[in-house]
Amino acid sequence: AQTVTQSQPEMSVQEAETVTLSCTYDTSESNYYLFWYKQPPSRQMILVIRQEAYKQQNATENRFSVNFQKAAKSFSLKISDSQLGDTAMYFCAADQGGSEKLVFGKGMKLTVNP
Amino acid sequence: DAGITQSPRHKVTETGTPVTLRCHQTENHRYMYWYRQDPGHGLRLIHYSYGVKDTDKGEVSDGYSVSRSKTEDFLLTLESATSSQTSVYFCAIRASGGYGVREQYFGPGTRLTVT
Numbered sequence: 203a204q205t206v207t208q209s210q211p212e213m214s215v216q217e218a219e220t221v222t223l224s225c226t227y228d229t230s231e232s233n234y235y236l237f238w239y240k241q242p243p244s245r246q247m248i249l250v251i252r253q254e255a256y257k258q259q260n261a262t263e264n265r266f267s268v269n270f271q272k273a274a275k276s277f278s279l280k281i282s283d284s285q286l287g288d289t290a291m292y293f294c295a296a297d298q299g300g301s302e303k304l305v306f307g308k309g310m311k312l313t314v315n316p
Numbered sequence: 317d318a319g320i321t322q323s324p325r326h327k328v329t330e331t332g333t334p335v336t337l338r339c340h341q342t343e344n345h346r347y348m349y350w351y352r353q354d355p356g357h358g359l360r361l362i363h364y365s366y367g368v369k370d371t372d373k374g375e376v377s378d379g380y381s382v383s384r385s386k387t388e389d390f391l392l393t394l395e396s397a398t399s400s401q402t403s404v405y406f407c408a409i410r411a412s413g414g415y416g417v418r419e420q421y422f423g424p425g426t427r428l429t430v431t
Binding site for chain 1: 361364366418
């Protein structure tokens with residue numbers, strides 16, 4: 203079964219700094235999709251960014267970008283110019299190739315301090 | 317927000333009682349999912365549906381059943397609630413849009429407490 207690992211349970215960063223959240227995954231599929239979700243204290247799950255495995259270019263959404271290393275099965279999220287509103291749990295997720303299901307990591311709590 | 321609502325948003329119930337959680341979507345998505353979220357476990361899939369009356373189990377399906385009689389509604393039932401089912405439950409849909417669209421969008425969640 204596919205697994206997704208977020209090894210850092212918690213991080214903190216100062217406002218305006220850059221922070222990188224790590225994620226590794228294990229799959230035997232050749233094509234798959236990877237996602238980062240954000241869950242602020244409101245509890246709502248929000249899609250931050252997605253990456254298609256067959257695309258070499260790293261995805262970017264405003265201050266959020268990924269470093270996708272397919273051979274290493276690594277999918278890290280970089281948040282630039284951190285803001286207080288970035289304080290949240292962050293979950294990495296992967297779909298299982300042709301499956302309809304996502305597998306989630308256990309999450310990482312990010313705190314942005316003023 | 318993909319037009320997903322969940323009801324109730326909060327519920328406290330006693331051990332042994334049946335509980336049904338409802339997920340409603342307004343955009344005709346084919347795939348719907350039920351997850352539970354517990355500290356240290358992330359989100360774990362309970363059941364999912366790929367069409368009306370078409371459902372399948374996830375990794376933590378024991379003690380749960382689901383039904384989907386209409387495209388827009390996906391019900392999760394705890395036949396006899398136990399304290400281990402105290403959790404936050406999320407419904408999700410998989411976005412429609414053809415090839416390469418795989419992301420899921422989530423409802424606001426239901427906090428269930430079993431005493």
